[in-house]
Amino acid sequence: MSDRNIYLDHSATTPVRPEVIEAMMPYFNQRYGNPSSIYSIGRDSKKAIEEARQTVAGAIGAQPREIFFTGSGTEADNWALKGAALANQQKGKHIITTSIEHHAVLHTCQYLERNGFEVTYLPVDIDGLITPEQVKAAIRPDTILISIMFANNEIGTIQPIAEIGKIAKEKGIIFHTDAVQAMGNVSIDVEGMNIDMLSMSAHKFYGPKGIGVLYVKKGVKQSYFIHGGAQERGRRAGTENVPAIVGMAKALEIAIANMDNYNQKLTALRDRTIREIEEKIPFVKLNGHRKDRLPGNVNFSFDFIEGESLLLLLDMKGIAASSGSACTSGSLDPSHVLLAIGLPHETAHGSLRISFGEENTDADVDYLMEVLPGIVQRLREMSPLYEAHCKQQETQVTV
């Protein structure tokens, strides 16, 4: 095992900022009042939530009353889709989404299909992009909802959200975007982009886990999600997670204030890594759009090798990264995103996702590039696919 410890998986989660922890701490055992209580420490908690709501609203150009706290980004996606489907089914039962959504959206769509809704899954191009024209062409008289992710969690591709929002608005269809990966990386203005619903999750931008937000534009027909008390105006009942709500707002406030510097720094690390992998390692393919991608996202396929093995060897060198290989995805199939951009199964199994974050430096890229080519070569040398490839090359040369 290595004494290095380099974290390159910020799309999975991020460390909580010290300032965020500091902001959260009083709400565990000093200002612990239930926000629904009438006495002073209850009111303190209530006030903290409303301030946080204001901060979150300000970050995306929304009104505070349009912000609803949830337990995760997944919950926000579930609520957005199920809630809008249920509330608008009189109008129609057709939903449009893409084939590369996060499972929080895809599996919710499949659930809705089992319950009488129809879903169109738009295919993407080799870069993982959909076009506004595709969305337009898929719209039917009974379409009630369009849900398209802002940026992809695996390949980092950023969709033309504002243009899609414009189309949805023209047609009077509710437009939801899963912005879990985009938040803190991309400027988002729900008014200017005509977004009706948006999901986000705090732990992707240096906030705590277990807290998310669903933005629902005023006037959008949405059913209540969790029934119980009056929390979140009765739409999402349950005593609020006050420390996490406070932490989320603090994290978002810092992320928005630092976004330009943060993006600049991550983009430089990203582009350097892409360039060096392409220079130093043969038989690789960059997945995702070269320019329209998240600033910290690098995703490559390495021919002839399998992703989990790659991750294990990187881990032994002290590097934490991620893969779309079946062995890490929870099924026998490799990532649905990599298959959707047209990779053959065996190539999709050999993918590596690196996602940079705040604490990464050029020295981390130096070290990565010191160990990665050797690891790839080592796995190739034990791969029957590489052996077959080399023999084929030899034959061609001899012929």
Added chain:
Amino acid sequence: MYSEKVLDHFSNPRNVGEIVDADGVGQVGNPKCGDIMKMYLKIEDNIIVDAKFKTFGCGAAVATSSMATELVKGKTVQEALEITNQAVAEALDGLPPVKMHCSNLAEEAIKSAIEDYRMKNGLIDEDSSCNVCCKRCEDVHHAIDVEE
């Protein structure tokens, strides 16, 4: 999630490579499922004197390949055929449940290489086609309840 022994056989795999004048070669698996194992056997007087492998696959696939080659060396062909996937997994101090199919791959690779050896040496009928091909792609990999 992996035992020390699995990690050891993964990071220091035994017998990686090929045997140029192998007496039996077997390849099982499918790139679609994400794992392929190729096993080379050197057999003298019915005894497996050497074994090597190449594997495309996850940590468990590499470790089971390594262990399988260790287990067959020195055994008679008949003894090698009796090695079960369970035995390979046990020799590695167990595999996570979702990785048990990787040990099937090792058992199949041994059987397939021996089948090849027997074919080449006229020890079985030409038309007795190998029936060790894997059905692993149909295995349930991870336990997720299916919602009705």
